[in-house]
Structure formats: C-alpha cells, structure tokens
Amino acid sequence: MGKLFEIVDSPIIVQDVINKVIDPNAGAINTFIGTVREMTKGKKTLYLEYEAYIPMAETxxxxxxxxxRSKWPEAKTAITHRIGRLDISDIAVVICVSTPHRDAAFKASRHAIERIKEIVPIWKKEHWENGDFWVGNQLETKSYPEGHPTGGESQ
Amino acid sequence: MGKLFEIVDSPIIVQDVINKVIDPNAGAINTFIGTVREMTKGKKTLYLEYEAYIPMAETxxxxxxxxxRSKWPEAKTAITHRIGRLDISDIAVVICVSTPHRDAAFKASRHAIERIKEIVPIWKKEHWENGDFWVGNQLETKSYPEGHPTGGESQ
Amino acid sequence: MIEILLFAGLKEKTGQNKITWHEGSLTVGELKEKLSAKVPGLEQIDYVMIAVNEAYAQDDQVINEGDVVALIPPVSGG
Amino acid sequence: MIEILLFAGLKEKTGQNKITWHEGSLTVGELKEKLSAKVPGLEQIDYVMIAVNEAYAQDDQVINEGDVVALIPPVSGG
Known part of the structure; x- marks a missing residue:
C-alpha cells in the first residue's frame, strides 16, 4: 500500500492513493490531481523538474x-507527490480525502493543496523554450517576514 | 473511452473517467467519488440499488x-454513474473536471455533484436490516411546487 | 397514444413500468390530474416531475400523440 | 559540527548541496547572518526559511552540535 504521505520518483497511480482512504464509513472521496500544464500566461512549458527535502516533505x-483530522475528525487523507522530471500532463501530486459526507471531502482536499504550496519543502523548476527557473525563487517576490510560513506553524 | 456522460451497470474504473478529461492545458483535475457508506445516522445499510431513466439521465x-462549460469555459467534464446493486464501499458516481487552475476544478466538481442530486433522474433504494425504501420518495418530504427542480431548468 | 414511463417507487406502487394512454392531446397538468384520479398508486402525484421526450416539462406544456412521458419522483443519485 | 542542506535554486547558486559548519552553538538568526556574509550565493537569505532537524525554526532557536539544518527557499510543490 505504501505510506499515507509519500514522496515518490516514479509515476503515481491514482487508484493506489484512493485505495488508502477507502472506508466503509466514507460516502465521499475527493481527489485532487495536479498535472503539468503546457501553457502558462502564453509561455510554453517543455517539462518540469521537482525536487524535495524528502523526509521533511513527508513529515x-x-x-x-x-x-x-483536527478539523474533520472522520476524514482519512493520503497524499503522494512525485519528484524528478515530469512531462506535460504527467501527475505531480495526488490528494485523496474520504469523509462520510461530501462537503468535508471537498474542503479538506482544497485545504491540502493550499497547504502543500505553503509548508511542504518541494520545489519546481520550469523548463521553457528560452531557459529555466525555480518557481517561487528566481523572482524572489515571495518572502517570509516571520522567517517561516504562517498558519498553524507554531501549533 | 466511452461517453463523457454515462450510466453504466458495472464497476466504474476511476482512471477511465480521469483519462477522458486529461488535457495538456489542464493543471488541475478534481475527482469526486461517491461511495456506498455503511452507517447513516446510526442505521446500517446492507446494500443500495440504483435505478435510472438512462437516456434522460445521460442527457x-x-x-x-x-x-x-458556461461558467468555466476551459473546463473538461466527465461523469459516470453506476446503477444496479451496489455494496458497501462500491463506487456509485465518479465526476472528473480538468481546468487550467485548481480553483475552477474544485468549484466545478462541487457544482456537478450538487446538480446530480437535483436534476438527474437516478434513484437510490436503501436496503437496511429492517427493510428498504426509495430515498427521497417514501418520506415524500421533498416536493416541487413549481413542478420541476429549480436552477437553470428553463434556460 | 402516449407512453408513460414509471420508475423507482412509482413503479413499485403501481406495479407497472409503463402505462399506455389513449386520450388525445392534453397538457402536463391535465395528465397529472387524470393519472392521480385513475391510477392506483399515483394518488399523490404532486411531488412528481414530468418529463416529455426526456426533458422536464411545465404543467402547461402540451403532450402530443407519440410523445414519451416519464414520471420522475424526487431524484436521489450521487 | 552542524550539517546545512541546500536545495533547488540555492543548491545551484552555491554549487553545493551540503555545507558542514564547524562553529559552536548559535541561533538560527545568527546562522543566517553568517551564511549571508560568508557563502557566495547566499547573500540574499532573508527569503529563506530554516529547518532544524526537519522542522521549521524561528530566528531565536538555538542550533546545537549534531543538528541537521536545511535552507528552505519558497516552496512550489503541487
């Protein structure tokens, strides 16, 4: 089955992640799949490279x-993120949340993807036709005045 | 590949539905999976039976x-609903929506499941330990004073 | 002649999955009244939607020879 | 001795994926100042978070002998 929270370097099988959250008391499973998009603001991506600080990312x-779990005690969550080179339409991340009722599944899944973008040490390098750059880094427009991402960090 | 909007009487393979919406310009796919839950308000479900007015349900x-599409023009949607007898944890419905960015994928997927419960002629019969009933029917608490479900019916 | 399809609880209550109706043209509202009066199991038809040729219909819509009508009790898919 | 791990753009800028530091105990804030002053490529370290033993650390946290420090530039997973 693999771990519930996992960084992998090979293609993600969506069903494998879903299987980790199937539960007789779940009536809803929300799955968010992040894929590699070809065009962003008119620029064509050739491929992406993801890197992670693996043990901390899994933590x-x-x-x-x-x-x-603290917001929706009956939720079961599994997340797998892939690293390495990913081509267009490849799956970078799969989030699965099962809950008894659908509202919580949608909200928890959304919470997970937003938080991945805030607190999980994974980096994406975009390879364009005219070069490459580490997203969220080269531009250096994003800073953390408090020295760490906010929201639950000190809980 | 099958149709984008489909009623089937055999198990749904989630990946088959996902494959219908994969797109080089999608960066996000939201998948909602409705499964058969064992316990509802303390009562134990043995199994469910779904029936559909198939051609109209697909329409x-x-x-x-x-x-x-009218709200999120770049969205691609596929929905498969299963009918017949379903046991605990079986998949009743799979909704997949791909969009360039995640916000629309979540919202569109949520829209789809809410609307399925309003306008698609599919009925669910719960089989409990002490009997069975057609959900939304036996109790007859839900009525349509305007003779039809609201929200976009006359558009 | 019009065909009237029945599903789910209505099929069970009436013991029929199809009623063939031999009256001439009538409106959806008129059909509902007649079904309610004449067909055992359809007495309480107010909560039922009517589809004509696979599309939801209002009470004032006219049903014509050859149309396929369906009685749609409150749906519960998903 | 403390180990300092570098990733992504910082690894490329410095040409190193690990720096071994031989000073005694110091705080996260002090380490950032020293790295910024001494390591080419880490001049602009303000936007970088620091993890100590795989957990985000505040500037006043003390780093001890044997700790594993990581420089975490803004993340972009998902």
Whole structure:
C-alpha cells in the first residue's frame, strides 16, 4: 500500500492513493490531481523538474493530514507527490480525502493543496523554450517576514 | 473511452473517467467519488440499488457539463454513474473536471455533484436490516411546487 | 397514444413500468390530474416531475400523440 | 559540527548541496547572518526559511552540535 504521505520518483497511480482512504464509513472521496500544464500566461512549458527535502516533505504532508483530522475528525487523507522530471500532463501530486459526507471531502482536499504550496519543502523548476527557473525563487517576490510560513506553524 | 456522460451497470474504473478529461492545458483535475457508506445516522445499510431513466439521465449529466462549460469555459467534464446493486464501499458516481487552475476544478466538481442530486433522474433504494425504501420518495418530504427542480431548468 | 414511463417507487406502487394512454392531446397538468384520479398508486402525484421526450416539462406544456412521458419522483443519485 | 542542506535554486547558486559548519552553538538568526556574509550565493537569505532537524525554526532557536539544518527557499510543490 505504501505510506499515507509519500514522496515518490516514479509515476503515481491514482487508484493506489484512493485505495488508502477507502472506508466503509466514507460516502465521499475527493481527489485532487495536479498535472503539468503546457501553457502558462502564453509561455510554453517543455517539462518540469521537482525536487524535495524528502523526509521533511513527508513529515509536512503528514502534518497536513493532522490538520485535516483536527478539523474533520472522520476524514482519512493520503497524499503522494512525485519528484524528478515530469512531462506535460504527467501527475505531480495526488490528494485523496474520504469523509462520510461530501462537503468535508471537498474542503479538506482544497485545504491540502493550499497547504502543500505553503509548508511542504518541494520545489519546481520550469523548463521553457528560452531557459529555466525555480518557481517561487528566481523572482524572489515571495518572502517570509516571520522567517517561516504562517498558519498553524507554531501549533 | 466511452461517453463523457454515462450510466453504466458495472464497476466504474476511476482512471477511465480521469483519462477522458486529461488535457495538456489542464493543471488541475478534481475527482469526486461517491461511495456506498455503511452507517447513516446510526442505521446500517446492507446494500443500495440504483435505478435510472438512462437516456434522460445521460442527457442531464451532459447538461451539467454544459453548465460547467458556461461558467468555466476551459473546463473538461466527465461523469459516470453506476446503477444496479451496489455494496458497501462500491463506487456509485465518479465526476472528473480538468481546468487550467485548481480553483475552477474544485468549484466545478462541487457544482456537478450538487446538480446530480437535483436534476438527474437516478434513484437510490436503501436496503437496511429492517427493510428498504426509495430515498427521497417514501418520506415524500421533498416536493416541487413549481413542478420541476429549480436552477437553470428553463434556460 | 402516449407512453408513460414509471420508475423507482412509482413503479413499485403501481406495479407497472409503463402505462399506455389513449386520450388525445392534453397538457402536463391535465395528465397529472387524470393519472392521480385513475391510477392506483399515483394518488399523490404532486411531488412528481414530468418529463416529455426526456426533458422536464411545465404543467402547461402540451403532450402530443407519440410523445414519451416519464414520471420522475424526487431524484436521489450521487 | 552542524550539517546545512541546500536545495533547488540555492543548491545551484552555491554549487553545493551540503555545507558542514564547524562553529559552536548559535541561533538560527545568527546562522543566517553568517551564511549571508560568508557563502557566495547566499547573500540574499532573508527569503529563506530554516529547518532544524526537519522542522521549521524561528530566528531565536538555538542550533546545537549534531543538528541537521536545511535552507528552505519558497516552496512550489503541487
């Protein structure tokens, strides 16, 4: 089955992640799949490269699972993120949340993807026709005045 | 590949539905999976039976796809609903929506499941330990004073 | 002649999955009244929607020879 | 001795994926100042978070012998 919160370097099988959250008391499973998009603001991506600080990334994914459990105690969450080179339409991340009722599944899944973008040490390098850059880094427009991402960090 | 909007009487393979919406310009796919829950308000479900007015149900699912397209023009939607006898944890419905960015994928997928419960002629019969009933029917608490479900019916 | 399809609880209550109706043209509202009066199991038809040729119909819509009508009790898919 | 791990753009800028630091105990804030002053490519370290033993750390946290520090530039997973 693999771990509930996992960084992998090979293609993600969506069903494998879904299987981790199937539960007789779940009536709803929300799955968010992040894929590699070809065009962004008129620029063509050739491929992406993802890198992670693997042990900490898995810990932080687990923390997101804990956050979800504290808001929706009956939720079961599994998240797999892929690293390495990804081509157009490849799957970068799969989030699955099962809950008894659908509202919580949607909200928890949304919470997970937002938090991944805030607190999980994974980086994406875009390879364009005219070069490459580390997203969220080269531009250096995003800073953390408090020295760490906000929202639940010190809980 | 099958149709984008489909009623089937055999198990649904989630990946088959996802494959219908994969697109090089999609960066996000939201998948909602409705499964058969064992316990509802302390009562134990043994199994469910779904029935559909198949041609109209497929038309109405397609209409939901149209609604999504009119709100989120870049969205691609596929919905498969299963009918017949379903046991605990079996998948009743799979909704997949791909969009360039995640916000629309979440919202469109949520729109789809809400509308399925309003306008698609599919009925669910719950089989409990002490009997069975057609959900939304036996109690007759839900009525349509205007003779039809509201929200986009006359568009 | 019009065909009237029945599903789910209505099929069980009436013991029929199809009623063949031999009256001439009538409106959806008129059909509902007649079904309610004449067909055992359809007495309480107010909560039922009517589809004509696979599209939801209002009470004032006219049903013509050859149309396929369906009685749609409150749906519960998903 | 503390180990300092570098990733992504910081690894490329410095040409290193690990720096071994031989000073005694110091705070996260002090380490950032020293790295910024001494390591080419880390001049602009303000936008970088620091993790100590795989957990985000505040500037006043003390780093001890044997700790594993990581420089975490703004993340972009998902």
């Amino acid at each position: 932080q994914l687990g923390r997101i699972g804990d956050e979800i | 109405q699912l397609g209409r939901i796809g149209d609604e999504i």
